[in-house]
Amino acid sequence: MTLPSFFGGFKVTLKQVLEPRVTHQYPKVKREKPPRLHGRHVLNRYEDGMEKCIGCELCAAVCPADCIYVRGADNPPDAPVSPGERYGFVYEINYLRCIHCDLCVEACPTEAITESKMFEFSFVNRADAIYTREELIVDDEGMPKKMPWEDWREGEDKHTSAWMRATSPSGAAAYEGEVQWSGELGYGVRPPEGGQSGKRDDEATGNISIRKVEARKIPRRAGGKVV
Ligand code: SF4
Numbered sequence: 640m641t642l643p644s645f646f647g648g649f650k651v652t653l654k655q656v657l658e659p660r661v662t663h664q665y666p667k668v669k670r671e672k673p674p675r676l677h678g679r680h681v682l683n684r685y686e687d688g689m690e691k692c693i694g695c696e697l698c699a700a701v702c703p704a705d706c707i708y709v710r711g712a713d714n715p716p717d718a719p720v721s722p723g724e725r726y727g728f729v730y731e732i733n734y735l736r737c738i739h740c741d742l743c744v745e746a747c748p749t750e751a752i753t754e755s756k757m758f759e760f761s762f763v764n765r766a767d768a769i770y771t772r773e774e775l776i777v778d779d780e781g782m783p784k785k786m787p788w789e790d791w792r793e794g795e796d797k798h799t800s801a802w803m804r805a806t807s808p809s810g811a812a813a814y815e816g817e818v819q820w821s822g823e824l825g826y827g828v829r830p831p832e833g834g835q836s837g838k839r840d841d842e843a844t845g846n847i848s849i850r851k852v853e854a855r856k857i858p859r860r861a862g863g864k865v866v
């Protein structure tokens with residue numbers, strides 16, 4: 640090894656010392672998660688509180704792990720649960736099987752099933768691993784219900800539908816960023832996520848590069864660059 644190449648290696652190391660640190664003391668500290676991360680599911684409701692699930696069972700049909708069980712039922716005429724004729728009377732997801740592929744989210748015609756940003760949950764018995772409709776459905780504020788064995792941190796319960804908003808009809812670029820999704824209880828009609836044309840709203844969708852997020856928390860060191 641020549642002397643210049645020897646010191647050249649130190650140059651690379653010293654340059655990185657000045658960069659913002661991106662490692663964390665996990666699990667004490669969790670870092671910001673990407674907006675499309677596939678975490679624990681939620682069943683969504685419309686702004687008026689009605690449930691979005693119509694019990695069509697498409698999510699159960701497409702699931703490659705066979706972990707969704709849905710039973711539909713006719714809406715009671717006097718007190719309908721969903722705007723459609725039917726609603727999801729029984730809804731279960733078995734998290735001992737789920738691989739978080741999000742095919743159920745893509746298949747759902749009403750944006751009823753989406754995923755939060757929380758994946759830190761574990762169980763000591765099989766019953767806890769099978770989430771019921773009552774556990775999956777968002778509360779009266781539109782927020783996911785939190786089970787005792789789940790580790791929720793700030794913000795992980797707010798971005799529950801970015802994956803659904805990332806798609807466009809037939810994949811046509813002309814429709815990217817065009818609002819084509821329904822409103823959600825507690826949030827209304829969410830804006831397009833980052834990368835979806837000029838209408839992006841990074842603050843609202845949580846789509847900010849991890850280095851920029853870190854730079855806000857960690858004081859910049861002399862010469863450090865934020866990319
Ligand atoms: S994320 Fe994939 S494996 Fe999990 S319930 Fe949905 S379709 Fe099934």
Ligand code: SF4
Nearest residue numbers: 692693695696698747
């Ligand atoms: S979550 Fe969506 S796909 Fe699944 S049964 Fe309900 S409406 Fe149908």
